[in-house]
Amino acid sequence: MTTRVAIAPVAIATHDLTKQYRAKTALSRCSIEVPEGSVSALVGANGTGKTTLLQILAGLSQATRGEAEVLGRAPTQDPAFLAEVGFLAQEIPLYRRMTANDHIGMGAHLNRRWDSAAARSRVESLDIPLDQPVGTLSGGQRAQVALTLALAKRPRVLLLDEPVAALDPLARRQFIAALGVAVADGDLTVLLSSHLVNDLERVCDHMVLLADSRPQLCGEIDTLLAEHKVLIGPRRDTSVIERAHTVVQAETTARQTTLLIRVRGPLIDPSWEVHDVALEELVLAYMGRAAELSRARQVMGAAG
Amino acid sequence: MTWLVWRQHRTDALFALGALAVFVLVAALTGVHMAGTYHAALHSCAATGSCDSVGDHLFSGDGAIIDLINLTVIVPVLIGVFWGAPLLAREVEQGTHKLIWTQTVTRRRWLAGNVVAILAAATFIGVALTVTVTWWSRTFDLIGHNRFQPGHFDVQGIVPVAYALFGATLGLAAGALLRRTLAALAATVGVMVALRVIVVNYVRPHYVTAVTKLVSLTAASSGVDGSSWPLHTHIVDSKGINVTDNGNLVAAMPNACRRLIGPGRVGVESCLDRYGYRMQIMYQPANRFWTFQVIESGIFVALAVVLVGAAFVLVQRDA
Numbered sequence: 001m002t003t004r005v006a007i008a009p010v011a012i013a014t015h016d017l018t019k020q021y022r023a024k025t026a027l028s029r030c031s032i033e034v035p036e037g038s039v040s041a042l043v044g045a046n047g048t049g050k051t052t053l054l055q056i057l058a059g060l061s062q063a064t065r066g067e068a069e070v071l072g073r074a075p076t077q078d079p080a081f082l083a084e085v086g087f088l089a090q091e092i093p094l095y096r097r098m099t100a101n102d103h104i105g106m107g108a109h110l111n112r113r114w115d116s117a118a119a120r121s122r123v124e125s126l127d128i129p130l131d132q133p134v135g136t137l138s139g140g141q142r143a144q145v146a147l148t149l150a151l152a153k154r155p156r157v158l159l160l161d162e163p164v165a166a167l168d169p170l171a172r173r174q175f176i177a178a179l180g181v182a183v184a185d186g187d188l189t190v191l192l193s194s195h196l197v198n199d200l201e202r203v204c205d206h207m208v209l210l211a212d213s214r215p216q217l218c219g220e221i222d223t224l225l226a227e228h229k230v231l232i233g234p235r236r237d238t239s240v241i242e243r244a245h246t247v248v249q250a251e252t253t254a255r256q257t258t259l260l261i262r263v264r265g266p267l268i269d270p271s272w273e274v275h276d277v278a279l280e281e282l283v284l285a286y287m288g289r290a291a292e293l294s295r296a297r298q299v300m301g302a303a304g
Numbered sequence: 305m306t307w308l309v310w311r312q313h314r315t316d317a318l319f320a321l322g323a324l325a326v327f328v329l330v331a332a333l334t335g336v337h338m339a340g341t342y343h344a345a346l347h348s349c350a351a352t353g354s355c356d357s358v359g360d361h362l363f364s365g366d367g368a369i370i371d372l373i374n375l376t377v378i379v380p381v382l383i384g385v386f387w388g389a390p391l392l393a394r395e396v397e398q399g400t401h402k403l404i405w406t407q408t409v410t411r412r413r414w415l416a417g418n419v420v421a422i423l424a425a426a427t428f429i430g431v432a433l434t435v436t437v438t439w440w441s442r443t444f445d446l447i448g449h450n451r452f453q454p455g456h457f458d459v460q461g462i463v464p465v466a467y468a469l470f471g472a473t474l475g476l477a478a479g480a481l482l483r484r485t486l487a488a489l490a491a492t493v494g495v496m497v498a499l500r501v502i503v504v505n506y507v508r509p510h511y512v513t514a515v516t517k518l519v520s521l522t523a524a525s526s527g528v529d530g531s532s533w534p535l536h537t538h539i540v541d542s543k544g545i546n547v548t549d550n551g552n553l554v555a556a557m558p559n560a561c562r563r564l565i566g567p568g569r570v571g572v573e574s575c576l577d578r579y580g581y582r583m584q585i586m587y588q589p590a591n592r593f594w595t596f597q598v599i600e601s602g603i604f605v606a607l608a609v610v611l612v613g614a615a616f617v618l619v620q621r622d623a
Binding site for chain 2: 055058059060061062077078079082083085086087089091093094095096098102105106107109110111112113146149153
């Protein structure tokens with residue numbers, strides 16, 4: 001199901017990456033590629049392994065099996081690796097009693113490359129007080145401080161785990177805008193996870209869709225959208241379409257059939273109305289299909 | 305790392321320093337006062353020739369300060385609970401380990417910086433406490449108290465430093481293993497108390513083979529000075545067989561002596577003496593104090609080294 005798009009050199013690559021917790025498989029044979037300089041969305045429902053994948057890439061967790069490479073290096077406890085990778089965890093962790101200034105000072109002591117001046121002016125430009133404990137700031141301000149820290153490290157790969165999940169719509173928009181500016185500035189690859197697809201469309205050019213602990217889609221968003229079509233037509237047998245294309249989702253009412261397909265060749269049958277697909281629609285269709293496959297597997301497993 | 309450790313813990317450090325200063329001041333004032341009382345008592349008893357019992361009544365009104373001095377035995381537990389246990393566990397609870405472990409510093413170096421700081425702080429506090437308490441206790445020691453007793457041995461000499469190091473590393477390792485501050489705190493207190501009870505009661509008496517001494521049952525004194533540590537005292541018969549512990553002293557003693565037992569009768573001790581019965585005393589002489597201090601310190605420092613090693617292994621687990 002995974003399409004690999006190899007255009008630019010690869011910044012992040014995983015091969016059969018698997019993470020097994022005691023009773024649960026958080027990530028199962030995950031193989032993805034993220035090109036250098038891209039802003040990639042890591043999309044999926046809760047509990048599909050997004051956090052696990054990002055933590056493995058950041059060197060915070062160890063994979064059970066498989067390989068991961070970030071800028072050609074396996075994630076390890078090695079300053080040379082750590083210097084290249086910025087990470088912002090879902091909880092937006094900061095020392096609540098320390099001020100933004102303290103955090104910037106801390107970064108200066110713990111990193112080789114560190115842009116204190118840029119970090120300070122960025123925080124100031126957002127009207128966030130530099131000398132107040134971050135515990136007293138709003139959620140949006142804290143997220144901005146945390147993003148500032150991740151950027152001040154001047155990483156070449158930035159991994160953001162649900163950075164906008166806790167933010168109100170305005171703060172969310174500001175955060176995404178800030179990220180867009182940061183990406184435009186330099187040679188930076190971003191992989192950010194979210195279950196809110198609409199926010200990501202604004203800033204992302206690539207997408208990795210995880211569902212059921214596996215990647216379902218991986219590629220450039222424009223290409224993926226162009227490759228998928230919605231077909232609407234009178235109710236009928238769909239086996240002709242199924243042979244020529246991949247049907248991701250099929251909905252049938254008494255009179256009409258709606259198919260979301262991945263186009264594998266020319267669409268010749270003129271009785272189908274062909275529509276473009278929206279990103280959210282596409283994502284939901286793949287998530288729904290993964291859930292169905294997972295259920296089917298469980299039933300088969302129980303029967304066998 | 306130094307910058308971060310200081311920024312994170314400067315409030316704790318200053319608070320600890322303040323508490324320590326207050327303690328040293330109280331100990332200094334009372335220590336000088338008690339020394340004065342002792343020397344005055346020596347002067348007055350020399351006049352009446354009653355100096356043998358000068359220590360019996362002295363300082364009976366100083367219970368509060370004596371309790372305070374004895375309480376310093378819990379300082380290593382406090383170091384473990386307030387500094388050791390949260391060191392890693394609180395970072396994990398607040399999620400800040402994900403912030404700090406993704407800077408350009410390996411976990412090993414992050415931990416090393418913190419371990420050096422906490423060990424330095426524990427050493428400093430341990431040394432300050434033991435110097436103060438050992439100095440404060442010198443008047444007591446002059447009176448000839450048994451310095452092996454927990455209230456004395458555990459707060460003097462070099463063992464307080466070893467305990468402080470052990471407490472700090474126990475908390476650290478518990479936090480690294482459990483990753484929850486409260487659980488690590490409970491584990492630290494539990495293990496520390498259990499280990500100390502076991503060591504004091506079952507291990508410490510056997511660091512060096514005890515000295516055995518036989519004395520006559522009618523002897524005026526036990527023949528062991530008051531600053532030694534008596535471990536076991538029992539009566540043996542002429543063949544050296546212990547007749548106290550199995551409860552058959554009366555059954556085993558000669559008829560001539562048994563007749564002397566009872567209300568209003570005297571002389572059973574001198575009777576047994578004549579038949580070769582003796583008091584057997586097993587004790588640790590006072591001059592072994594430093595040997596015991598070195599052995600016990602060695603044990604706790606060795607455990608601390610193991611715990612630090614465990615923390616370095618545990619910190620590598622998934623965040």
